[in-house]
Amino acid sequence: MRGMTETLSIGERVAWYRRRRGMSQEVLAGLVGRTADWLGKVENNRADLDRLSVIKSLADALDVQLGDLLAEPSLLDWTQDVKGRTVSVLREALMDYRQLSPLLSGEANGFRPDLEVLRQEVGDAWTAYQEGRFARTARxxxxxxxxxxxxxxxxxxxxxxxACRLLAMAYQSAAQVLTKIGETELAWIASDRGLSAAQESGDPVIIGSLFRSVTHCLLANGRFDSAKQLTADAAGFLQPHVSKASPEFLSIYGTLFLAGSVAASRSEDRATTRTFLAEAEESARRLGQDANHMWTAFGPTNVAIHRVGAAMELGDVQLALDQGPQLDTSQMPTERRVRHALEVARAFSARNQTDDALSLILDAEKLAPEQVRYHFIPRQLVTSWIRRQHGRPSLALADLAQRIHVIESR
Structure with missing residues (x-):
């Protein structure tokens, strides 16, 4: 089903799976604590599904994965600087049996990579990711x-x-980009391997960074409670190092709580969301400014970005609109800037300010077209706007819909 229904709205996919399960609207609505009237509006695109907690409850009731309802694209588009195999090459690397055990890896044949060159290449992969160049990262x-x-x-x-530290961060870069493009099973493999390498290094900064990667994988699979618990467990493990923390450690520690705040908000746990955001804010205060240690883009601005995202996940649309549009993200890496713009666009759309929302998405697309193409927010918004048009959609909207492949090419 996934990859075959990119042109359907989330509500239409809910209807497709419901009928395939042989369920009535009354039964499915009851399973998620809603009315059949509400579900009918969702399936007919007269009500938006804009909270992942609600989408996840529908996925659970239908016994499908979260990604099946979000309809994550099944192909990573080729780009101007990357033509040819991308994810398939990364899949082969992750599923190479020789990496399962040193007993199978063979001899090094005297080849010894230069660690400084390796460090630079790991950094280049992370930079490509933060620029929203997902195909290049995968390649x-x-x-x-x-x-x-x-x-x-x-x-x-x-x-x-x-070398173990660098291997762990290479695996994490793989996990990050695979999570973004919906390859959650491969992302889990990369995170698991990365955490093993991190543990071999014994470096709490690297271990904390890979804990964050595992948290993101759990989020991508809709396991919000598990991601929330992992944040608490990982924070407990890292706690002894907090008092004498380096900037790198503060960045990793704070970003771990930001990932946890996403999990808590998506599981509709307001108290834990506030607690995790407060912990992240304290790390940002100690850090003193926005920075990009360990490719975290951590600092006060990233905390503010996550406050807006948490507000939207918890249904506090007005709070997101009060805080989001005026937040200056211009000094953030592209991936962070675009992610925030998409969240604010979602808030504008929830208040029927479609023109403002569309403008934000178009601006974001100029910065990172791949990120806009693969994120569920613009895909969901554009599909719902197209469905609700009484006449022909504007040229800007129609062209965007074709570029992100949510309608068939003309």
Missing amino acids: MVPSVLSLAQAATRSYNGDQQLE
Whole structure:
């Protein structure tokens, strides 16, 4: 089903799966604590499904994955700087049986990657991700993983520990981009391998970073309560290092709580959302300014971005509109700027300010077309706007719908 229904709205997919299950609207609505009238409006595009907690409850009742209702695209588009295989190459790298055990990996054949070169290549992969260039990231990571794996086998002592740190961060870059494009099973493999490498390094900063990666994987799979609990457990593990924390540690620690706040808001836990955001804010206060240590883009602005996102997940649309539009994200990495713009667009749309929402999405698309293409918010909004048009949609809306593949090409 996924990949075959990119042109359907979320409500239309709910109807498709409901009928396939042989369920009436009354039964499904009852399972999620809603009325049949509400469900009928959702399925007929007269009411938006704009909260992941509600979409997840419908997915659970229909016994499908969250991604099935979000209809994440099944293909990563080729781009001007990347033509040819992308995710398939990364899949092969992650499923290479020789990486399962050092007993299967063979000899290093005397090849010893330069750690400084490897460090630069890991950084380049993360930079591509933060620029929203997902195809490029997916294409870069397999070779970086290969080099990092070779480094862990060919060095000893402190240099081997550094190789493990770099391998962990390479796996995390893979997990991040795979999560963004809906390849959640592969992302889980990458996060699991990355956490193992992080533990081998013994570095609490790297371990904390990979805890965040696992949290994102749980979020992508709709396991919001598990992601929330992992945040608490990981924070407990990292707590002994907080008092003498480096900027890198503060950034990782704070960002872990930001990921946890997403989980808490999506599970409609207001108290925990407030607690996690307060913890992140304290780390940002200690850090003192926006920074990008360990590719976290962490600081006061990222905390504010997550406050807006949490407000939307909890249904506090007016709060998101009060805080979101005036937030200056111009110094943030592209991925963060675009993610915030999409959240504000969702808030505008919820207040029927479609022109403002469309303008934000078009501006975001100029910055990171791949990110807009693969995120569920613009896909959902554009599909619902098209469905509700009484006449022909505007040229700007129609063209955007074709570019992100939510309607058939003319």
